[in-house]
Amino acid sequence: MKNTIKFIAAQAVNTPAKVIFCAILSAFIGFSATAKDNIADVSVKDAWVRTTVPGQKGTGAFMSITAKSDLRLVGASSAVAGVTEVHEMKMNGDVMQMRAVSGLDLPAGKAVALQPGGFHVMLLDLKTALPKNVTVPLTLLFKDAKGVESKIELTVPVATAAPNQHKH
Numbered sequence: 327m328k329n330t331i332k333f334i335a336a337q338a339v340n341t342p343a344k345v346i347f348c349a350i351l352s353a354f355i356g357f358s359a360t361a362k363d364n365i366a367d368v369s370v371k372d373a374w375v376r377t378t379v380p381g382q383k384g385t386g387a388f389m390s391i392t393a394k395s396d397l398r399l400v401g402a403s404s405a406v407a408g409v410t411e412v413h414e415m416k417m418n419g420d421v422m423q424m425r426a427v428s429g430l431d432l433p434a435g436k437a438v439a440l441q442p443g444g445f446h447v448m449l450l451d452l453k454t455a456l457p458k459n460v461t462v463p464l465t466l467l468f469k470d471a472k473g474v475e476s477k478i479e480l481t482v483p484v485a486t487a488a489p490n491q492h493k494h
Contacts, residue, residue, distance in 0.1 A: 373483075391437070464482045
């Protein structure tokens with residue numbers, strides 16, 4: 327019965343509307359029109375965003391990410407920033423350089439640290455200062471080996487140091 331309904335709907339509607347109609351109909355009659363939703367199967371721990379002062383236009387977001395299957399972190403977004411990028415800091419001779427990267431590999435089951443002085447998510451063109459003890463929304467965008475995109479939405483605390491860092 328379900329396949330018959332899908333077939334009739336597919337024959338009765340033009341192509342762009344067919345996709346929408348079949349998706350709605352599929353949800354209504356109880357079978358999935360897509361094999362996978364767009365929520366990434368990852369674990370994020372110890373996430374934090376460094377505090378800023380008024381007028382400061384950029385800061386970093388740091389965390390540990392563990393993916394259940396091989397993924398690549400390919401982007402991010404946040405309502406508090408005009409631009410959000412995956413960045414890398416590394417030594418070039420005796421000069422520390424920071425640059426945007428197209429992505430960061432996340433091997434299955436291995437925790438990958440995004441930390442000051444290394445890979446991190448850069449929040450640029452900040453819309454407001456980010457004081458200690460507030461939270462900011464952060465969406466991370468991933469891509470698997472087949473090019474399928476997924477995402478995870480976080481609420482990240484703003485702090486002066488990593489949440490698990492000992493203060494002296």
